[in-house]
Amino acid sequence: MANLINTESIAKSYGDRELLRGVSLGIDTGDRIGVVGLNGCGKTTLLEILAGVEPPDSGRVSWARDLRLAVVTQRTDLTSGARVGDAVLAGYTADHEWAADPRVRSIVHGLGIDTLGFDTDVSTLSGGERRRVALAAELVRELDVIVLDEPTNHLDIEGVNWLAEHLLARRVALIVVTHDRWFLDTVCSRTWEVVDLSVEQYEGGYADWVYARAERARIAKATEDKRRNLARKELAWLHRGAKARTSKPKYRVEAAEALIADVPQPRDTVELHAFARRRLGKTVVELEDVTLHAGSVPILDSVTWRIGPGERIGIVGVNGSGKTTLLRLIGGEVEPDEGTRVQGKTVRLAQLVQELEDLPGERRVLEAVEDVARRVSLGKQEFTAxxxxxxxxxxxxxxxTRVRDLSGGERRRLQLARLLMSEPNVLLLDEPTNDLDIDTLQQLEDVLDSWPGTLVVVSHDRYLVERACDSVYALPGDGTVTHLPGGIDEYLARRGRHVAPGHKDTGGAGRKETTGSAAQEAAATQQRPATADRPSAAEQRAARKELAKLERRLDTLAGRERELHEELAGAATDPDRLMELDTELKSVRQEKDEVENRWMATAEQVE
Structure with a gap:
């Protein structure tokens, strides 16, 4: 493997604040490196030094000759007055040039550039849309190294999934700073932790890093008890998760697993539900036959949804589908166009919004927390401010520290602390992971594990939703709220197959009534007697087996379709090979359409 970027004993300070000291690193062809660490530890600074955006105070950085490098940091800007098409497709002189390249078409569609409009002035875009345009402009290039700083912040779950697949398919080196733990685990083969002015290096993604960090703490006994206990709890969650998340245990997994032998489940769901019912009663928030629009965009159409005590719900959907507006409706901030919203008498509701609230700048952090309360009980635990x-x-x-001197991430953490000090029993969180580092996310999840109330989370952070929520609902854009028994995997599968919004499939899309409990729905389904119009239990079991078989075939065909696109790109100078590959591609697409039709027909038999 060729060495692409090398650093030798680099150091960097800003004023009297030292960030890096004596850091030596190397990046080779094919490396996919995730950079983690606390807010303000120097992650972005490290990226900018590696990319040549910022010089080190001392030490040396060297790059391979003719290195093709792309950089998208939080400082990335676009030329004022430029069109979206000019910014993204500057290297192409005619539309047919980029339209003939499946990789570029995939980027334009995957990042939603086509929906922004190629003639749109970039100065009219929001900050998140500008970041997507800047990212697309770099990804369309032929590259050796891609440097990304928080690329998932302005993408929905579907966009994050697309970006992960795109980066895995490209044979380029990647250095990425992100707090998205699912993205780290899926994309990265190495992890750098910026800590104590240096960079610790680990093999593997997020799960391997958690194992290694816990093992290091066990051996050296240098990490305080609080962090070690948090690592143990996180390990227990990872160990019980799907397919044990870690790909290759390199740091004496047997010893690390000994740490979690006596760790209970992250939360006692039964006990928390019972506690929540005592605090909340039967009624929390109920939406009865509600219709809601955001401008001309329909969000809910005659939907009935009852959110019960102790439920932990994640809401997903594409950007612009109305997730934040729905959360504001649940919280009582907006009124429905039609229908009624009922709130229980004992409900004490708190909501975390995406925007940073006005905080008392002259107060100190502890005073700002104590302004809400001096002590708080979260389940069985009691905390002082x-x-x-x-x-x-x-x-x-x-x-x-005075609040006015806090960074954006620190203000976000203070906002969360003040919210929990108010001791709510219904908590609504809108993109709570924004500006939070991984350690703080672990602390938030640990607090929520023992919090006995109703939780509704809107987030593009797949790991948080899977970790903190018991059920997932989607806004498919047809005016319904769709329960997803299979969680985010089911959501992505549906989006990938382009299931019609009103089509009735295994998750209940198109239903006008959504209850708050998946268990109640399942029990009700089992109690329904078979009739001449409803398939029998045996027929439904056979249909589910057929669905699973068809889904596996669809995955195979989709994979072959991606491979053919790559082979077509590599055979541009071979007309005979191009014709052969094009014929196979048409055959694959035809079979894929047939399998999708069979899948939808079979899904009609499953309730």
């Missing part, structure tokens, strides 16, 4: 502030990353010295 100082203890909860520490859980969210404010050490004893940092608690006396």
């Amino acid at each position: 100082s203890q909860l502030a520490e859980r969210f990353g404010f050490g004893s010295s940092r608690q006396w």
Whole structure:
């Protein structure tokens, strides 16, 4: 493997704040490196030094000759007055040139550039849309190294999934800073942790890093008890998760697993539900025959949805589908166009919005938390204001910092601490992972594990939704709320197959009534007697087996379709090979359409 970027003993400071000291690193062809660490530890600075955007104070950085490098950081800007098409497709002189390239077409569609409009002035776009345009402009190029800083922040779950698949398919080196743990685990083969002015290197993605960090703490006994216990709990979650998440255990997994032998489930769901019912009663928030629009966009159309005590719900959907508006409706901030919203008498509701709230700038961190309350009970645990502030990353010295001097990530953490100090029993979180580092996310999840209330989360962070929520619902864009028993995997599968919005499939899309409990729905389904119009239980079992078989075939065909696109791109100078590949591609697409039709017909038999 060729060495692409090399650093030798680099150091960097800003004023009297030292970020990096004596850091030596190497990046080779094919490396996919995830960079993690606390907010403010120097992750972005490291990326900018590697990319040549910022020079180090001392040390040396060298790049391979004629290195083709793309950089998309949080400082990336676009030329004012330029069109979206000019910014993204600057290297193409005619539309047919990029339209003939399946890789470029995939980028334009996958990042939603086509929906923004090629003639749109970039100065009229939102910050998130500008970041997507900047990302697309770099990805369309032929590259050796891609440097990305928080690329998933402005993408929905489907966009994050597309970006992961795109980066895995490209044979380029990747250095990425992200707090999206699913993205780290899926894409990265190495992990760098920026800590204590240096960079610790690990093999594998997020799961391997968690194992390695816990093992290092066990051997060296240098990590405080709080972090070690958090690592143990996180390991237990990873160990019980789908396919044990870690790909190749390199750091004495047997020893690491000994740490989690006596760790219970992350949360006792039965106990929390019972506690929540005592605090909330039977009624939490009920939407009865509700219709809701955001401008001319329909969000709900005659939907009935009952959210019960102790439920932990994740809401997903593409950007612009109305997730935030739905959350505001649940919270009582907006009124439905039609229908009624009922809220239980004992409900104490708190909502975390995406925008940073106005905080008392002259107050110190601890004072700002104590302004809400001095003590709080979260389930069986009781915290002082100082203890909860520490859980969210404010050490004893940092608690006396004035709020006006906090960074954006620190303000977000303070916002969360103040929210929990109000001791709500219904918590609505809108993109809670924005500006939070991985350690703080672990602390938030640990607090939520023992929090006995109703939780509704809107997030593009797949790991958080799977970790903190018990059920997932989607806004498919047809005015319904769709329960997804298979979680985010089911959501992505549906989106990938382009299931018609009103089509009745295994998750209940198109239903006008959505209850708050998946278990109640399943029990009700089992109690329904078979009739002449409804398939028998045996027929439904056979249909489910057929669905699974068809889904596997669809995955195979989709994979072959991607391979053919890549082979077509590589056979541009061989007309005979092009014709052969094009014929096979048409055959694959035809079979894929047939299998999709069979899947939809079979799904009609499954309730």
